[in-house]
Amino acid sequence: MKYLIFFNSFLYKVPFFQISSIKLFSTKSKVPDKPVWDKIDFNSLPKVPEIDLELVEQLERISLVEFNNEEGYISLQNAVRSANLLHAINTEGVEPLDSVLEERELWLREDKVTEGNCLKEILSNATKVEEQYFVAPPGNIPMKQRGKHFLKSVVKEPETSS
Amino acid sequence: MAASLTQQTKECIFKTCLFCNLFHKTIATRSMNIKRSHISATVQKEVQPEWQGVIGLEIHAQIKTLSKLFSGAATIYDANTNTQVAFFDAALPGTLPVLNQKCVQAGVMTALALGCDINLVSKFDRKHYFYADMPAGYQITQYRKPLAVNGRMTYMFQCSHNNKIERRSAQILQIQLEQDSGKSLHDPAVGYSLIDLNRAGIGLMEIVTAPDFTSGDDAASFVKDLRDILIDIGACDGKMAEGSLRVDANISVHRPGEPLGIRSEVKNINSFRNIRLAVDYEIRRQIQLLESGEQVVNETRSFDIQDGETVTMREKEKVLDYRFLPEPNLPPLVIHKDRSSVKSSQNVVVLEEVKSVLKELPDEKRKRLETKYNISLKNSVILVRANLAELFEKLVEHHSCDPAAASSVLRNSYAPFLDKAKLNSTDRPISDDGLAEIINIYGRGEISETSLGILLREKSENIHLSCKEIMDKNNLCILNDELLINAAIDDVCERNPKAVKAYKKGKTNQLEILSTKVKKKLDGKVASGKLYQLVKEKLQK
Numbered sequence A: 001m002k003y004l005i006f007f008n009s010f011l012y013k014v015p016f017f018q019i020s021s022i023k024l025f026s027t028k029s030k031v032p033d034k035p036v037w038d039k040i041d042f043n044s045l046p047k048v049p050e051i052d053l054e055l056v057e058q059l060e061r062i063s064l065v066e067f068n069n070e071e072g073y074i075s076l077q078n079a080v081r082s083a084n085l086l087h088a089i090n091t092e093g094v095e096p097l098d099s100v101l102e103e104r105e106l107w108l109r110e111d112k113v114t115e116g117n118c119l120k121e122i123l124s125n126a127t128k129v130e131e132q133y134f135v136a137p138p139g140n141i142p143m144k145q146r147g148k149h150f151l152k153s154v155v156k157e158p159e160t161s162s
Numbered sequence B: 001m002a003a004s005l006t007q008q009t010k011e012c013i014f015k016t017c018l019f020c021n022l023f024h025k026t027i028a029t030r031s032m033n034i035k036r037s038h039i040s041a042t043v044q045k046e047v048q049p050e051w052q053g054v055i056g057l058e059i060h061a062q063i064k065t066l067s068k069l070f071s072g073a074a075t076i077y078d079a080n081t082n083t084q085v086a087f088f089d090a091a092l093p094g095t096l097p098v099l100n101q102k103c104v105q106a107g108v109m110t111a112l113a114l115g116c117d118i119n120l121v122s123k124f125d126r127k128h129y130f131y132a133d134m135p136a137g138y139q140i141t142q143y144r145k146p147l148a149v150n151g152r153m154t155y156m157f158q159c160s161h162n163n164k165i166e167r168r169s170a171q172i173l174q175i176q177l178e179q180d181s182g183k184s185l186h187d188p189a190v191g192y193s194l195i196d197l198n199r200a201g202i203g204l205m206e207i208v209t210a211p212d213f214t215s216g217d218d219a220a221s222f223v224k225d226l227r228d229i230l231i232d233i234g235a236c237d238g239k240m241a242e243g244s245l246r247v248d249a250n251i252s253v254h255r256p257g258e259p260l261g262i263r264s265e266v267k268n269i270n271s272f273r274n275i276r277l278a279v280d281y282e283i284r285r286q287i288q289l290l291e292s293g294e295q296v297v298n299e300t301r302s303f304d305i306q307d308g309e310t311v312t313m314r315e316k317e318k319v320l321d322y323r324f325l326p327e328p329n330l331p332p333l334v335i336h337k338d339r340s341s342v343k344s345s346q347n348v349v350v351l352e353e354v355k356s357v358l359k360e361l362p363d364e365k366r367k368r369l370e371t372k373y374n375i376s377l378k379n380s381v382i383l384v385r386a387n388l389a390e391l392f393e394k395l396v397e398h399h400s401c402d403p404a405a406a407s408s409v410l411r412n413s414y415a416p417f418l419d420k421a422k423l424n425s426t427d428r429p430i431s432d433d434g435l436a437e438i439i440n441i442y443g444r445g446e447i448s449e450t451s452l453g454i455l456l457r458e459k460s461e462n463i464h465l466s467c468k469e470i471m472d473k474n475n476l477c478i479l480n481d482e483l484l485i486n487a488a489i490d491d492v493c494e495r496n497p498k499a500v501k502a503y504k505k506g507k508t509n510q511l512e513i514l515s516t517k518v519k520k521k522l523d524g525k526v527a528s529g530k531l532y533q534l535v536k537e538k539l540q541k
Helices: A002-011 A016-021 A053-063 A070-088 A119-123 B002-015 B021-037 B041-046 B101-113 B216-232 B272-291 B351-357 B362-373 B377-385 B389-398 B403-420 B432-443 B449-461 B467-474 B482-495 B497-504 B509-521 B528-539
Strands: A133-136 B052-062 B125-128 B138-141 B148-158 B165-179 B183-187 B192-196 B203-209 B245-254 B264-269 B299-304 B309-315
Touching: B052 B216, B052 B272, B101 B148, B101 B165, B101 B203, B101 B216, B101 B351, B138 B165, B148 B216, B148 B362, B148 B377, B165 B216, B165 B377, B216 B245, B216 B272, B216 B362, B245 B272, B264 B272, B264 B309, B272 B299, B272 B309, B362 B377, B362 B389, B362 B403, B377 B389, B377 B403, B389 B403, B389 B432, B403 B432, B403 B449, B432 B449, B432 B467, B449 B467, B482 B497, B482 B509, B482 B528, B497 B509, B497 B528, B509 B528
Parallel strands: B264 B299
Antiparallel strands: A133 B192, B052 B203, B052 B245, B125 B138, B148 B165, B165 B203, B183 B192, B245 B264, B299 B309
């Protein structure tokens, strides 16, 4: 439930820096002084969707995180359930806030060469180097397919597995 | 029967130009013949309106700057591997993007040149994918609110098989600023890739068009003119061979009046010729698929230059998920309308100031030449492209040259002469007075087109000689003696009886072939128009 307070400040366009500098002492702040406890009816929230093998594989591909065991899979379900709490907040008519610096103007740099020529430092981070290149696994190929037997008890095979 | 009919029609499609009138004529006659001999359901199907290509383009133009879009590393092409990499470009933790003012100016300038609405407030987003040449795991781009939207660009459609030129226009959907990626060298033999991050983070403008093009020629013509504009305003160096300008084409086919077909995307095309070949190949491939009852798959393809084919790179649909999200490290980008809203001495981009340095655009120049001096579209296109419009105006305005003669000499003789001598349009190997004199000699019909080239060359090498002296010395005066010309025509016709026969049977292109032969015989010292007339008269006797 603590999440709610955190998200509130984002969703109602009250940037953090304002809270700390001005609004903190103002009585008009939309941020309550103390944590507020709201009861949420979990039945009113959307259900955690079914996660099949195909989706697991897609998530692995786009996150580069492997679901090594059942525990990982259950943790994913819990994460979705937890994120679903956001549905309880009424955001009607509230413009989304991208950044707490939204009212600021982007600062522009003059077009001058001020960096670079630091081959040694740049390559010092690489595990493998050839001549002056970084060496990387071959790109743009699908991730290695592994058997997902260990997920069998919790994950459904996609219907179109052929 | 039905199968063979389809086969017939298909052959017909592939053998003729897809897009000029020629094609429509052959198809029309073909279907009429079919209709006359067989009246059945399958035949009815054959006379449906023909397939039409629908093409939209995404053009990536590297912005001509000294430093990168968000870092202070240099942008020199072909620099030593990994020497133009700032910590930010290598995505080291704790580094932050700082936007380059020049990139914004170039973007705004381009947007103005393409008649776009500029978003005075635009935003940056992250587009995620895992490539080793994109170390952060995402590209900073503009997704929800790009720099500019909704423009229109006029371009000159040029058909590659006939010399048809036509003014067309295409809608620009949006212009966005984004980062370029690094370069990967793939070596399948050793099973790994080598990464050079020199290009990673260079500023790109992505220019997205509506699906307004119908053929390879059409798309290539547009890119050609867009490149001219970008070079003209200094936003991009336009070196396609170095990858400064790269084109992705979204291609589908449909029958006019029907909803658009499923499209495929051909990525990273890097020359005008390849744009034409890739697009036309892809259209043919899709028509073939649909004609044989198959479906076009929404996928990304690449163009194989060697085989002239497009091949599958990856299937799209579900596999790609860019997970766009707002870039939290960059506040909104603000373009100021004028100086009044600028608060301090901060670096800003002011719309009015960019507007004031925007020069006359190629199409405005062409239109002015056409209306003010009454020269043809073709001439104006070539004068502007060869960067000779200014010289032309000077010759007409200050040296009282005849516009028709001046445009003809500049286009047909002076531009090729410069080319041959490897000179720039800004080099003036012949003084303006000298050039004006040559144009006037030509205008009075005292020299032929072929001899003009020699005169220009001699004049540039012997500045102290007058045109008259050069012409006398090299015997360049035009032949006006009809008896002499007719004698040459008679001689050529006698030697080429087959060509004469063919002409009489209706092969009119023989006229040109014969005329060229006569011209050669007379050392090119005869006016083309007059020669044509005389040859024609002779042949029609």
